[in-house]
Amino acid sequence: MLNTGIIGKTLDFISISQHTAPIAYIWLFLRLVKQQFISLLYQSENMSSSNINLRNPREYIFPQPMLEALETATLQTQLLIKGQGVFIFELTKTPSTTFETRINCADYSNKIRLDIKITKNEFSALLTKSDGNTFEGIERIALSTNDKAFYWLSLDSHNLVLRFGIGEARLETESCRIMFDDACKKDLLTISQFSFDDAVIAPLRMLRDPISTPVALAVKGSDDLTMDDIAAHRFMPKANLSEIGQLLYDNVAGKKFVLDDDDFPEFSQAIEYSIKTPGCWCHTKLAEKSKSKPAGQEKKIYLRITLGQNSGESPGIPYVMEIWPPGCYSSIHSHAGANAIIRVFTGSVAVTMYPFLGTEESFGKATFKAGDIAWISPTLNQYHMLKNENLDGPTCITIQCYMYDKDDLGHYSYFDYLDDNNKLAQFNPNSDMDFVEFKATMRKEWAKR
Numbered sequence: 001m002l003n004t005g006i007i008g009k010t011l012d013f014i015s016i017s018q019h020t021a022p023i024a025y026i027w028l029f030l031r032l033v034k035q036q037f038i039s040l041l042y043q044s045e046n047m048s049s050s051n052i053n054l055r056n057p058r059e060y061i062f063p064q065p066m067l068e069a070l071e072t073a074t075l076q077t078q079l080l081i082k083g084q085g086v087f088i089f090e091l092t093k094t095p096s097t098t099f100e101t102r103i104n105c106a107d108y109s110n111k112i113r114l115d116i117k118i119t120k121n122e123f124s125a126l127l128t129k130s131d132g133n134t135f136e137g138i139e140r141i142a143l144s145t146n147d148k149a150f151y152w153l154s155l156d157s158h159n160l161v162l163r164f165g166i167g168e169a170r171l172e173t174e175s176c177r178i179m180f181d182d183a184c185k186k187d188l189l190t191i192s193q194f195s196f197d198d199a200v201i202a203p204l205r206m207l208r209d210p211i212s213t214p215v216a217l218a219v220k221g222s223d224d225l226t227m228d229d230i231a232a233h234r235f236m237p238k239a240n241l242s243e244i245g246q247l248l249y250d251n252v253a254g255k256k257f258v259l260d261d262d263d264f265p266e267f268s269q270a271i272e273y274s275i276k277t278p279g280c281w282c283h284t285k286l287a288e289k290s291k292s293k294p295a296g297q298e299k300k301i302y303l304r305i306t307l308g309q310n311s312g313e314s315p316g317i318p319y320v321m322e323i324w325p326p327g328c329y330s331s332i333h334s335h336a337g338a339n340a341i342i343r344v345f346t347g348s349v350a351v352t353m354y355p356f357l358g359t360e361e362s363f364g365k366a367t368f369k370a371g372d373i374a375w376i377s378p379t380l381n382q383y384h385m386l387k388n389e390n391l392d393g394p395t396c397i398t399i400q401c402y403m404y405d406k407d408d409l410g411h412y413s414y415f416d417y418l419d420d421n422n423k424l425a426q427f428n429p430n431s432d433m434d435f436v437e438f439k440a441t442m443r444k445e446w447a448k449r
């Protein structure tokens with residue numbers, strides 16, 4: 001048996017015949033390379049979303065599956081902290097009525113076991129304790145038949161709960177939960193490893209901390225954060241964002257990072273004027289975009305004014321000022337797995353959130369007004385639709401800034417979205433005009449009015 005790093009795989013199932021030997025040896029070699037790679041990743045301190053104040057990483061990202069056709073054994077992975085964590089995974093088979101898979105959790109000795117069974121409509125867990133007694137829970141669920149769906153399993157021994165959900169790992173997407181009694185706590189806290197059938201389950205991430213509280217959607221810096229904000233989960237403390245999230249926040253949250261500054265105090269009024277006045281740049285550009293849309297979707301438009309250049313750290317240009325006239329809205333889209341910070345300058349924007357890209361069933365909606373700052377991480381708030389619901393105005397103007405996570409080596413450069421036929425498509429984050437030129441144009445139009 002070979003079992004390396006955070007993830008191991010039993011290799012004793014392989015039977016090598018004369019005919020299969022070359023393939024098997026290549027496969028073994030690639031497996032060893034893969035496991036060495038995984039082992040190195042696990043040892044690295046550059047884990048995604050690692051907290052610079054703590055050595056223990058906040059999550060582990062599984063490499064993309066390799067050699068899928070040849071993998072038919074059980075994969076084993078370890079929790080980053082015993083007794084807690086979130087396992088995020090995809091199902092490689094569309095769940096049918098006969099679908100069944102298991103995730104077996106255990107302590108190091110394999111004596112204390114938490115055996116989880118997932119079928120299309122049922123989620124069950126059986127805990128075998130150190131004294132030989134058992135605790136069982138069964139809940140109804142409905143696995144998705146959407147091939148873009150993914151799932152999460154959260155073990156929270158301190159709060160005696162096992163949660164299961166679809167899409168982004170958060171309370172809002174929970175499908176079911178099993179509550180354990182106090183007598184289970186001692187044993188649950190020893191759970192250290194998960195094993196599963198990788199012909200059915202494709203692992204994506206292992207998060208260190210369990211899902212326990214709602215995700216606050218707006219961010220506040222320490223000078224503005226109150227005790228009530230924390231107690232009611234109303235705001236995400238800026239210091240709790242990932243290192244990259246904090247960097248982006250600091251870049252755009254400053255008091256002087258505003259639209260109407262001393263240089264052009266009427267800038268936002270000038271933009272409103274340009275939108276409303278035929279012949280002006282915003283009016284013309286919006287009319288052009290609107291014309292390209294199918295009937296009924298003429299308001300599925302907005303303007304993208306970019307600051308700076310693409311320096312390879314973000315999908316498209318890292319800073320984008322977005323202009324959302326009354327009633328305008330976006331497609332349902334994702335953000336290339338990048339981090340983002342969104343600050344609202346004027347008006348307000350309604351954000352409808354989705355568990356994964358491919359479904360039109362949202363799990364929540366929030367409205368951000370002038371002064372609010374929202375956040376996106378590789379694992380949270382990635383899938384949304386924006387709309388300026390103030391049909392009588394004002395226009396909503398925001399600044400968005402993006403950056404890939406520290407160890408994102410893929411740098412996927414598109415914002416995927418659901419097109420008019422609800423099919424996945426790629427949006428290349430482009431620019432309608434550079435900020436410097438735009439500001440000069442607005443100033444000119446405003447002076448001429």
Ligand SMILES: [Fe+2]
Nearest residue numbers: 333335384386
């Ligand atoms: Fe977005």
